[in-house]
Amino acid sequence: MPKILKPTQPEKCIGCEMCVFEAQRQLKKVGMEESLVRVFRKKSEGKQNVEFELEIDPRINILDIEKISSVCPRKVFEVLIEQDLVDGKDQKHEKSAEQEEDIERKKRFMIEENLQND
């Protein structure tokens, strides 16, 4: 069953962008462009009320999303199983060897694509 990265507690985000950089590093690049996770600062009234919004490209799920989740200092993300989401259950799950292989293949393709663009 595919696993997905979900920001279950976005209100805890402090805008450090550690998730953005981790996702980019997994694709062997450093920068904000074409990142599979993006952090937006929400315009808010008053200087103290800074809020953030997260936007996740579904392609992020071919990366090591456990690592992206764990790099967040505020535990904004959870790694969930698609079926569990449908069932309304939020459970963590291990990938099968076949899934791992498929993920590695897709990741290699994205890295090669990036290197060609570089």
Next chain:
Amino acid sequence: MINTTVKKILDIDLEAQKAETKSFTDLNNYFGGTGLGLKLLEMYSEKNPLIISTGPLNGFFPFVSKASIVLINDGAVEDIYLGGSISTRIKFAGLDSIVIHGTAKEETVIEIQNSDAFLKEGSTDLESLGLPGKRTVIEFDGEKVISDQYFTTPENYLEKKFIEKNIKGLSITGTEVYSPKDFDEYKNLYEEILNRKDELSVEMGGYPSCSGCPMGCGKSKIGEIGGNILLNSLVACQYADKIYTDIGTVFSCLNSLGYEYTHEDIENLPTLVEQTIKKI
């Protein structure tokens, strides 16, 4: 690719209302941040410049999350440090420094997109400029200059300079992407340094954090005043001084990105900066 042999400066002339990028091959020994900023201050001393700089490690390593601001205030050279996302945006704009000189006739908003700068009317809505998620917005609200709606600098040096120059705000967007020379070595070093967060002299918190720093410490809100030349030329956070004043660590970080600095270059930096200050 990371340009490790050239310092790229965005020169913004408010008087002439024009901007251009300049590349210098002879400023590498100043590293970046305050070292580079002070050298530029010497070069632009007749033009009352406001100089905002990043260092070579900004955007690449954790806890290297500040931007250096060098200026002259009441005849004295001052260096102050601003947190938030400004350092990564300048870095990903492909710039080492932004030099703003002269005085605008009318209140002005400056929009920077990578190497290009556009001067706009002061009434321009800053939120309408640049690319959300890849930009930093710096706004003067009449009292303080505030970056990302939260981060400020100590004293009122920056505010006075904004008033003097008729600057209402800046938007800086960076879309450059880099691939470090030795990516595996870079990644290992990154993780090694990230695991040293217990060596920082601040506690983790839930405050808005600087880009590339997981601490959320709350102290970065008010910025910093200069101290250690190496730390300030890398523009690392002052609370990460145990990590980024260690010459071996700094050397390894620079080397993984492709910089060819030697240990001697790092050791000689304070003397070089001291000599530069004497000339200003």
